[in-house]
Amino acid sequence: MALLDVENLAVALPGPRGPLPILHGVSLRVDEGELVGIAGESGCGKSLTAQSLLGLLPPGAKVTGSARFAGTELLGLDARGWQRVRGAGIAMVFQDPTAALHPMLTVGRQLTEHMRVHLRMDRRAANRRAVELLDQVRIPDPERAVRAYPHQFSGGMRQRVAIAIALAARPRLLIADEPTTALDVTVQAGILALLDRLRAETGLAVAFITHDLGVLSSLTTRGYVFYAGRVVETGPTGALLTAPRHPYTAALLGARPHGTQAVGTLRPIPGGPPAPGEAPPGCPFQPRCGYAEPSCGTAPPPLEPVGPDRSAACVVRPHLEVLV
């Protein structure tokens, strides 16, 4: 059952020479209780997609397409409509918990605000639930932690607090935008385990945005790879990352330290992604692609089925007999 169903989402932001298209028809789906990954380099439109789903786009942004959450169309909601969705329907966790938490309010105050507004709880019940939430995200000594300020926690613990706040109004979908990028691997592993446990215990659906394919593989069951404002490949994460069909997915995997293989195998992708508005007329990856053919220069290839529950936007590589 699709909890979130985004179809053909396009976003253009105001630029000095008129609207600058950033997202070009993105479609994605998150089912109830599913862990979905969204991967890509900075500037590929991952975060902008998340912002569209929470009504956080900058003023003047032009949005077309559709995004249905639990049967409700999100795009075009008014301020009150967004308020009902945010927190209680969709909640978000950001990369930098220090910036996401208010430095001068206690953790307890920041936790209970949601509950009092969205769930109309009284102070006592809200405080009780705040302690429960901190316990749920494994903050030691939660009774004391509700009275503490964000600076009294380490980076990993602050991210746990930010997750607890996001969960306060019992959302059905959590969007996590690079929540572990600023953390050490040992701490990251704890946050990933926490998200997986929350999904198993409460049926929370998670859309996890990351640039780290290892994180994508270890946590999520289905993934989307973004490039220059488009989804270029999607499928079950295991298959997507062990047998990629789009050249960009394969190139990203090659550029990554493998960790378990022989020394000296980093294969960089030549060049860099195009700036918004400067993408070539055809496939946006074509100038950097080892598989490019003349036909790649005419029009951006559509996302087409390439296997069970898998699609890729490439006219060359998925059709080769032997993948190199």
Added chain:
Amino acid sequence: MSTPETLLRIDDVEVEYRARGRGAVRAVAGVSLDVAPGQIVGLVGESGCGKSSLARVAVGLAAPSAGTIRFAGRPVTPLGWRRRADDEVGLQMVFQNPYASLNPRRTIGDQLLDGVPGQLGGAARRGRVADLLDRVGMPATAADRYPHQFSGGQRQRLAIARALAPEPRMIIADEPVTALDASSQAQVVNLLVGLVRELDMGMLFISHDLALVHEIADVTAVMYLGKIVETAPTRELWRAPRHPYTRALIDAVPQISATPTLPKPLAGEVPDPSNAPTGCRFRPRCPHAFDPCGTQPPTVDLGGRSAACWLTDPTVAPATAAAS
């Protein structure tokens, strides 16, 4: 692991910070490390373990509170306002954030010229700038532009060109690719490794990314709370870590696999260095901690590698627990 041709020798170095109202914080608590010409030594550890403090002392930006650093046989001393002697500029540093390490108000060409030896004049100097840019894969036209006109990956290449200008024999790189995307990360890392091999330089590569260090370093040193707990040739370290902390770091790296497998979190967090545990500093988080860990384990030579863990001592270790 000291050879007669050691280029950089860090010998029992300590770094202390004094804050008003608090005791001294020992960020580096007795570290010894050697780098030979043509060798890449990786230094890994969680944030707050003292990696960057060690780097700043090793390159002569600050004075150690104890111990010595020798570069090509001569002691490295902090700079102050003194001009560096010619043989001291052979030790150069690449920082994490190229936006902060390059001057935003001067052209790239001017900044590169700062490092070109003074005896070179006129056209030869301009020629050197073009050579340097070529070496890091940037066009000669970059000399007339400013740092903000480049992407993050390009800026880091320019910072590397700046470090190469005085023809260094040794580079200390402190998290040089942490701020970059996967594809530019691989480009910059390959560039650094290629330069070290080609110019027979030594490199101390500091990173929190164990997988990346595994990919490029000849020797890896693992640092925890101000001390090096294990040093070994990189492949051996990865294949058979002898210290439980090394094992925990490796297990926390997310891997790509056909079925989602969560990385293993490490319990607890790095303690505050001003309040370091007695005995083995890793003891409170160590799954193997036993009685002898109440006293600080010595760094033991294990034949081409070393570790500071009581488990490596057959006279005290229980027969079953070999850092597995």
